[in-house]
Amino acid sequence: MNLHFSVLASGSTGNALYVGTEKEKLLVDAGLSGKAMESLFNEVGEEIKNLSGILVTHEHSDHIKGVGILARKYKLPIYANEKTWRAMEPLIGEVSTDQKFIFDTGTVKTFGDIDVESFGVSHDAAEPMFYIFHQQGKKLVHITDTGYVSDRMKGVIQHADAYVFESNHDVEMLRMGRYPWNIKRRILGDFGHVSNEDAALAMADVIGDQTKGIYLAHLSQDNNMKELARLTVSQTLEKKGLAVGQAFHIYDTDPKVPTKMHYL
Known part of the structure; x- marks a missing residue:
């Protein structure tokens, strides 16, 4: 399967974007409750346990409400830049150190067959950034907030x-x-x-x-x-x-x- 995605939820009450290929599956933000996130994944025929990680854009609650819950329940790694981590940590509850990863703004990380490029945006958060997904010549851009x-x-x-x-x-x-x-x-x-x-x-x-x-x-x-x-x-x-x-x-x-x- 080529690069594919579903906007699971979008709006001031909660945001989440699923992006995947046959090999890799990623979640950008989890701004709804754990139960709501599980329901959304069921609706699109995917499973949270198969995710390679959660990418966080910024620390506002409509983007991180379910991040800690999902990370703890499914042992998922979380990726965010350093300033976002500092702002987010008190809000998401205890997360194991080995699940915390830094993803700097303006850099590229590779997840299997997906290259993820981060870029800064202008929003009233610590260091908001969004993501571009590259796979086999295809390009998906996610830019809100x-x-x-x-x-x-x-x-x-x-x-x-x-x-x-x-x-x-x-x-x-x-x-x-x-x-x-x-x-x-x-x-x-x-x-x-x-x-x-x-x-x-x-x-x-x-x-x-x-x-x-x-x-x-x-x-x-x-x-x-x-x-x-x-x-x-x-x-x-x-x-x-x-x-x-x-x-x-x-x-x-x-x-x-x-x-x-x-x-x-």
Whole structure:
């Protein structure tokens, strides 16, 4: 089997991404309870006990809630950069020293037949980073929880076969919504989350001829809707001359329902 993945859960209530090949199986974040994570794996026909490890992006609870639980129960190694480890350790409970591994930002680690490349993003966490998965010429990019997509990030993530890409909020919904102003300012700022329109503008700069799928991820439950995110991103990309629905497809993600397994 080639590189394949399922967005198990995506949103402010919890995030998890499964990535695998025939030989290797990895989990990025476990932001739901252990029981919920087990249920999600069952839904996509995989088993947590077969994982090679858990890769952590940053220490916010919607990304690490189940990390310690799964690591202890299934004896899984955990990978994160040093600053994330320091911020995360008090939050995930006791984990054996031999299950703790450092994965520095801007480096590559090889897990069997998958090369995993880490890169930094702009978010209000200790040292947030996300991952690019390379296998047999295929490239999967996972990028959420960033206030903007810099030229440096674009250079790293360009020309992927598939993207799991943040499309967090509609700016007008956020501005008119019930959140207090300090929370709105945080989300809209450089260390917050990317809006539908800004996500699409970034996508337009990185999509390549081989890009076949874009998964809109980490949608706000209060300040976005799947239909609105898809419409905004599609229209923006079409205005840039990109053939949405022909050259590539846009897919939804969900806080509780995993996506169908996507094979690259």
